[in-house]
Amino acid sequence: MSGNKKKYKKVVVLLSGGLDSSTLAYLVAREETKFTRKLIYTLTVDYGQKHRIELVSARKISQAISSFSHKVIKFDLTMWGGSALTDGKKHVPVNRKYKMVKNEIPITYVPARNTIFLSFALSYAEAIGAGEIYIGVNSIDYSGYVDCRPTFIKKFQELADVATVVSVRDRHKIKIKTPLINLNKAEIVKLGTKLGVDFSKTWSCYIGKNIACGRCDSCKLRLKGFAEAGVKDPIEYKEYPRFYKP
């Protein structure tokens, strides 16, 4: 065994339990080299989302990739709402046309969510001495979320470079990694399939009951991805959009 010659490298992976971040987690887990063993610290955020059932998925995926540690940081964004995902009075829209889903800023946008998520990941990474933070943003199929764009990530990286002691004093920069940023949903499904992601453990539906609705934006984007990739989505849906044949 040459195992003890390996260098350990700590990384933080933001994991919601959805299609994208689960594929990302598998990808990171596979990216070990002969000389480097990754210690994956998955970080899940319980922010008061209606679909908190995704937290269960995050735990399952974290176990599936044998992460070194899985933490759930909890806070309550329903305090100020501003999104259909965190405000009881705002309804998650269903059955919207794909073009609308693709181009509009939806009511499910949560103010500054990824800024908050990355801030926690940055704090965590600095505290444990991790050099990389992975986040599964992608800007192809959901341009409505401004904090999924490459520009946003670039600016967060610039902030991170001056925001922590390790980066300023120790010149040990914490890198924000976004390997999925230029992939569309079909490409993510294909990549996940190749990596052996157990999609049955993932959760995407915004409505958040025990069975995915098949009608919200998130279900539709997911099913469109599976349809285009020619892969069967193993999770059950209450109903299916016309473009997907179960």
Added chain:
Amino acid sequence: MSGNKKKYKKVVVLLSGGLDSSTLAYLVAREETKFTRKLIYTLTVDYGQKHRIELVSARKISQAISSFSHKVIKFDLTMWGGSALTDGKKHVPVNRKYKMVKNEIPITYVPARNTIFLSFALSYAEAIGAGEIYIGVNSIDYSGYVDCRPTFIKKFQELADVATVVSVRDRHKIKIKTPLINLNKAEIVKLGTKLGVDFSKTWSCYIGKNIACGRCDSCKLRLKGFAEAGVKDPIEYKEYPRFYKP
């Protein structure tokens, strides 16, 4: 009464209940003009700090300035610690020389704390439609905290400009304001005195018992500020450093 001619302007003020942010809150409250009435939304962060007694001070100061709303967002940074303020196994240092306090990165530095605080303030500001976020950072007397420097604030502003829908789509930028950034503690005490800040309601001690210790870095910096400003600190201390005559 010409009151109803006034324009309302919402602002978010990050308020810890300490000397700096309390003075800041009073300053913001005083900055109303003839034509603009400010609605001040104070935001306090309960992050698992040992000196959580400061939360009581934050509430008192918020009441004293008649803020429109006071919210406390809660999460648990003791989950990963990394600081003497959030890790039960790390002790808050006491009786350090002023030069050390001034120049070293202290063990009380909390990884990426201000990045997290500003992220929440940004989310809150976007959700309620506020145009300004105030934070009481100052980089003169505590250069060890990298996330109190003008460079950090500048980078956070650049991030904020691309991170929210209001800034990207509506061109309604949310401004990060730091009126205390170039003041030292004595100048902040003088400013607070001029503004009528009730310093007896504020709390700075890191140890966080019922009486301030007078020995931790935060107590010493505070008392040094009062001493240099020639103002009596109205709060009680367990003991006093040599340079301060109670």
